[in-house]
Amino acid sequence: MSTLNPTQPSSVEMVRKCGLMRGLEPRWQEALAAAGMVRRYKKGTQIFRQGDECPGLFIVGQGLVRIYKLAPTGKEHVLHFAEPGRTFAEVAAMGRFNCPAHADAVEDSVCLLIPTDRFHRLAQTHHELCLQLLTGMALWVRQLVGLLEDLVLRDASGRVARHLLQADPSGGRTPFVLPMLKKDLASHLNLTSETLSRTLRRLAESGLIELLEGRQIRIVTAAGLGEVAEGLLPAEFE
Numbered sequence: 031m032s033t034l035n036p037t038q039p040s041s042v043e044m045v046r047k048c049g050l051m052r053g054l055e056p057r058w059q060e061a062l063a064a065a066g067m068v069r070r071y072k073k074g075t076q077i078f079r080q081g082d083e084c085p086g087l088f089i090v091g092q093g094l095v096r097i098y099k100l101a102p103t104g105k106e107h108v109l110h111f112a113e114p115g116r117t118f119a120e121v122a123a124m125g126r127f128n129c130p131a132h133a134d135a136v137e138d139s140v141c142l143l144i145p146t147d148r149f150h151r152l153a154q155t156h157h158e159l160c161l162q163l164l165t166g167m168a169l170w171v172r173q174l175v176g177l178l179e180d181l182v183l184r185d186a187s188g189r190v191a192r193h194l195l196q197a198d199p200s201g202g203r204t205p206f207v208l209p210m211l212k213k214d215l216a217s218h219l220n221l222t223s224e225t226l227s228r229t230l231r232r233l234a235e236s237g238l239i240e241l242l243e244g245r246q247i248r249i250v251t252a253a254g255l256g257e258v259a260e261g262l263l264p265a266e267f268e
Contacts, residue, residue, distance in 0.1 A: 041066050044091040044142045047115045049169065051089075058159045065148040071095075071135035082129045084122035086145040090114050093139025094209055098217070099131045108218040111136070111210055123149055124167075136210065184261065189219045190229045191258040194239065194249060202249040205242055212245070233258070 041063040045051050051059060071077055071093070078085065080099060088095070095112040109131055112118040122129055123146045153160050184192065193215070198206050208215060216226040230247075233239045238255045240248040249255055 038068075038140055039091045041068060041142050044089050047091075048089045048117060049115055050117045050120060050163075050167070053165050054159070054162050058156070058162060061152055061156075061159075062144055062149075063142070065152060066142040066144040069141050069143050071139045071141065073135055073138050075135045077133040077135060077141075078119070078129045080129055080132050084119055084127060084129050084146055086143050087120045087123040087149055088112070088118050088133075089142040089144070090116050090118070091140040091142060093141075094136040095139055095141070096134050096136045096210070096214060097131050098134075106217060107220070108210075108214050110218065111214075113209060120167075126150075136214075184259070186219075186221055186225050186229050187232070188259050188261055189221070190226065191233065191238075191255045193219060194233075194247065195252065195255055195259060198247075198249050198252075202252040205240075205246045205248040208245040208247060 039047070042060055045054075045059045045063045045066070051062065054062075066089070068091075069088075077088070077095065090112045092114055095118060096108060097110055097112060097118050098106050098108045100106055110118075118133060119129060121127070123144070126146060153163070197208065200206060210218075212226055213223050216223045219226065221229075230239070230241060233255070234241045236254075238249070238251055238258065240250055242248060
């Protein structure tokens with residue numbers, strides 16, 4: 031059964047809601063939307079494989095896409111999840127590189143694909159567009175630096191706490207559902223599934239979060255969880 035919203039966003043709406051392109055002037059947003067092609071992917075569909083020629087820049091309009099790498103041993107590491115408003119394969123498209131990772135549809139998904147050649151044609155013709163895109167890329171790089179900071183400077187509790195705070199759209203007012211399987215979240219945070227489950231239980235036992243049915247979580251105290259994210263652990267953790 032499809033999970034797609036029957037009110038599918040238009041190409042222009044997908045570009046306007048895209049974090050990378052939100053700051054562009056409307057004329058450039060419309061030009062990029064006109065250059066794009068809507069693509070629909072059923073849950074479990076492989077969108078591209080690591081090493082493939084990059085088809086272009088993808089903007090997620092609906093659904094969820096998992097971007098991951100596979101080691102020669104077969105070990106999988108999730109780099110990030112692209113939800114509505116997020117892009118993937120953007121760096122490969124801009125640099126004309128082969129795809130550096132795999133991409134699968136975790137849910138039935140709708141994406142806007144701006145083919146590499148069309149994207150470069152617009153960029154080469156309109157230098158103002160390039161300058162405005164630099165701002166969006168700077169924000170993307172800042173997010174990447176934040177991820178690296180998590181992996182290097184934060185322990186398991188800090189990583190999990192920070193991710194929960196970022197994943198909760200209500201700011202602690204209502205429960206939310208983790209948009210990914212726990213094994214995928216563990217891989218994304220560079221943890222084992224056992225460590226993730228243990229950390230979630232400890233956060234719940236300390237009264238910072240509440241674990242509900244399925245993948246539902248409620249943040250009980252955002253301030254306390256924020257302290258854990260910054261490395262200030264409650265006494266129960268020591």
